[in-house]
Amino acid sequence: MKIGRAQALQAQAAGVAPHVDMNPVLLKPSSDTDAQVIVHGKAISNMQAQDYHDYKKVAMQAVLDSHQRLVNQYQVIMVEGAGNPAEINLREGDIANMRFTEAVNCPVIIVADIDKGGACAHLVGTLELLSASEQNRVVGFVINKFRGDITLLQSGLDWLEQRTHKPVLGVLPYLMDLQLAEEDAIQANQTIDQDDIRLRVAVPVFSQISNHTDFDMLRAHPQIELTFVRQGQRISAADLIILPGSKDVRADLELLRKHGWDKDIARHLRYAGKVLGICGGYQMLGQTTHDPKGIEGTIGSSKGLGYLPIHTTLHSEKQLTHSQGKLRLQADVHNNGIEVTVSGYQIHVGHTEREDGFNAFALLDNGQLDDGQLEGCISADNQVAGSYLHGMFDSPQALQQITAWAGADTDKVDTYASQQEHELDRLADACKAHLDWQKIHTFISNQTKSKHHD
Structure with missing residues (x-):
């Protein structure tokens, strides 16, 4: 059985055993135009991009089946999207972002990487390109990897909330030399004495x-x-x-x-x-x-x-x-x-x-x-x-x-597991200190009540 490295790391962070339902559909690129498709931990076949696009109807059911099994087992499920939810050319047949949230009726937080620049533009543009029902699912924004004096960003945050009528749920700082396992990206060479x-x-x-x-x-x-x-x-x-x-x-x-x-x-x-x-x-x-x-x-x-x-x-x-x-x-x-x-x-x-x-x-x-x-x-x-x-x-x-x-x-x-635990603790401490957990808990509570009511 095989899942992505990122999902295995997330399971470690949550203190639970990794399972294929945490990564029901995994794509392992073989080239720029084709990839091996793995469903519920088993390789199905190598597919060209267009073939996989046609296969998404089958893949979507696998995703929904996994979600239901997880819902039956855990009180809170956090779903990570893939790519950008507003990629227009990929909206039809989408199984990893907004189509999924519509299918399972869950709230959405949009996260922007400010280290790449243009974070406010990314957030506003993404929101604008969503449908009305999808926009209503967005409960707030998080800005990630901020460096410098937060007071210099405040006017931008105020504008963002006024423009979108959505709250900024937190600004996470850039964590230097964070060494968590990457799924695809090869990290830069380190500096050593x-x-x-x-x-x-x-x-x-x-x-x-x-x-x-x-x-x-x-x-x-x-x-x-x-x-x-x-x-x-x-x-x-x-x-x-x-x-x-x-x-x-x-x-x-x-x-x-x-x-x-x-x-x-x-x-x-x-x-x-x-x-x-x-x-x-x-x-x-x-x-x-x-x-x-x-x-x-x-x-x-x-x-x-x-x-x-x-x-x-x-x-x-x-x-x-x-x-x-x-x-x-x-x-x-x-x-x-x-x-x-x-x-x-x-x-x-x-x-x-x-x-x-x-x-x-x-x-x-x-x-x-x-x-x-x-x-x-x-x-x-x-x-x-x-x-x-x-x-x-x-x-x-x-x-x-x-x-x-x-x-x-x-x-x-230290062992690799210990090293990863230390890095996860650094990330958890930053999230605890810089996210508005009172609002986030409200969203989670409302969602939990809604599921029990249904």
């Missing part, structure tokens, strides 16, 4: 990069400088290069070569650097990748970078498992010989076969892979490694062991 750096990590950004949140814990570590290498840039000096996941491995392998990153990796290895591949990046480090059915793109085969003794064939059925085991990396710095547990989830369509005599990345506890408990692969010279485990850095012990393999003695940090 150069004297504190013990490990430099470079991650090339593929066109079809996936699961970029794998690197959140590296970004948050005070002794690790992580750089996302954009297209058109070269990979500069680093201790560790990590090839991330990809939704189209063969296309991104071609992109890697187009930008000269294959030459950068070869130079990096000549200077005794380490390379780690995760999921699609793991497949790229092998000998060949075959896509006989065009699962990810065009039918065909591609020659890999040739650093690992593996061959991958893509299958239509996606493997989705949670795994835990022991790391088998030989650390370059002293680690007292302690066995280190690594855990993560696998989500891939590739079946990888390894040549005889390979070294495994991890020894899994669950033994769900075709060739037993051995997972991933390490090159004979211990410079290159690959694994299907997403989230391997979320455990402090595993992160410390992998950085030790890369040649750095880094300090242990």
Whole structure:
């Protein structure tokens, strides 16, 4: 079962277990014009934009079914829209914004990001483009990411309320260095004190990069400088290069070569650097990748970078498992010989076969892979490694062991879950301090009374 990272984070913030009803329809873009459509946690198919537009009638029923199940289970449901509710070209067949609110009869708060500029114009314009009944559902506005002196904004807030006859329910401040998991956007490279750096990590950004949140814990570590290498840039000096996941491995392998990153990796290895591949990046480090059915793109085969003794064939059925085991990396710095547990989830369509005599990345506890408990692969010279485990850095012990393999003695940090809880607390404190909860509770109370009356 699969839901979006954002909905899983929201479930964590609410203190409840994540469930597919929290994200009944998930779109995973494959290109600018098509995406994989996932309904109630199961992949339905890849659809072009027009095909999905036609499919929305079916998808809408899935959304309504999920909402009803949640209503039966919880007292308050907060619904997050997608995109802008006033996107005229997408209004027909809309299932994520105002059409949904009309169907379930719920109040609406419109939020504007003032950091992008033009917040008042965005709010007024959005409201104007809604129908009369939809406008009546809007109970107020929230302005997000405000920097500076709030008194300088007050005249604008007064004008906004007079112009729309809707209250401003709060102005949330910009929270510097808020490190919450992002669904799609790759966050900017962090600023770190150069004297504190013990490990430099470079991650090339593929066109079809996936699961970029794998690197959140590296970004948050005070002794690790992580750089996302954009297209058109070269990979500069680093201790560790990590090839991330990809939704189209063969296309991104071609992109890697187009930008000269294959030459950068070869130079990096000549200077005794380490390379780690995760999921699609793991497949790229092998000998060949075959896509006989065009699962990810065009039918065909591609020659890999040739650093690992593996061959991958893509299958239509996606493997989705949670795994835990022991790391088998030989650390370059002293680690007292302690066995280190690594855990993560696998989500891939590739079946990888390894040549005889390979070294495994991890020894899994669950033994769900075709060739037993051995997972991933390490090159004979211990410079290159690959694994299907997403989230391997979320455990402090595993992160410390992998950085030790890369040649750095880094300090242990909090778990990923603890780090996210701390950031959620920062966000919750800001909401508590800067939103008009008395008015918001009134809207919630009125809605609850209305449902009980119905």
